[in-house]
């Protein structure tokens with residue numbers, strides 16, 4: 001072997017070794033992230049789930065929708081049934097879920113707590129690195145959100161039609177028609193948890209809307225340039241940038257989601273909204289009195305916009321650890337906001353303890369029967385209200401269409417000027 005060839009061969013071996021190391025590091029990273037997910041996203045009662053005859057018959061007829069899950073965060077292949085966590089396509093299908101909102105949670109402070117967090121730390125970057133996400137996602141939040149959208153699109157593309165990402169009212173209508181003929185399909189809708197994902201510029205609403213996001217919360221666990229968080233330091237309302245963002249979101253048919261917003265932000269959003277406002281995963285202070293939850297007046301104000309309240313499945317919003325606790329929280333929300341304005345907001349895979357995974361939603365149908373709701377009310381709460389809201393508010397169709405390109409990920413043209 002000539003020395004040039006030896007060097008070339010050595011280079012090839014080094015490249016192969018580096019590739020193998022990267023793969024091993026990725027597998028190790030995924031394993032470590034999976035362990036973290038299993039530790040944080042717990043399930044009180046493991047499947048299989050037994051329900052009454054009446055619940056089984058009714059649940060099979062429902063169009064079930066859930067307004068919040070963080071399943072895009074943890075690196076699992078959502079086409080495979082997971083051994084931990086709560087949501088993936090096989091479990092959505094088994095649970096008869098017609099639509100799961102998949103949220104991009106782009107930044108999460110260390111030592112997360114309900115009362116007071118600042119924006120200086122970022123645990124999601126550790127996940128991004130451990131899972132081998134593109135380096136652009138390590139540095140900025142907008143590429144991180146876009147990457148999470150691209151993960152959803154790739155799952156849909158590989159799913160043999162079992163998973164669709166709904167972006168328009170036309171998508172929803174086509175999905176409904178197809179689901180009538182082929183029940184083994186389910187759908188996702190993309191959301192963003194916290195407008196810090198816009199990297200400070202309200203004009204980036206156009207970029208996330210183009211990527212297919214259809215809901216966004218002004219703030220997540222910390223105050224940002226747009227709005228105060230219920231868990232922030234100042235807990236202020238919408239800023240001028242925040243007001244501009246809300247206007248731009250409405251202009252792009254995105255729903256403003258006040259889950260996690262400070263009380264002042266909730267009031268500011270509702271006061272300026274011209275379109276329905278939602279609280280995707282929330283509770284009411286009449287059930288659990290916490291900064292995370294809405295007052296009766298706020299719940300009614302959201303209902304008056306035409307929006308819905310997605311009632312959460314974890315103890316600090318529903319007041320307990322069982323399906324019966326969620327049903328009681330839902331019954332209270334109906335009394336406050338009206339039957340047309342209550343929905344499900346599980347927070348599956350959201351680092352909270354929940355009673356069951358997505359295959360166990362039938363237990364909630366059973367608990368709602370037990371709580372005295374009639375079939376029509378159960379149909380509305382379990383997904384009918386969300387269907388109505390989306391049919392009325394999604395952009396009509398063919399306006400954006402689509403799967404984002406890898407060029408969008410690099411996104412050098414994204415403005416971060418403010």
Ligand SMILES: [Zn+2]
Pocket residue numbers: 193259260281347350
């Ligand atoms: Zn959340």
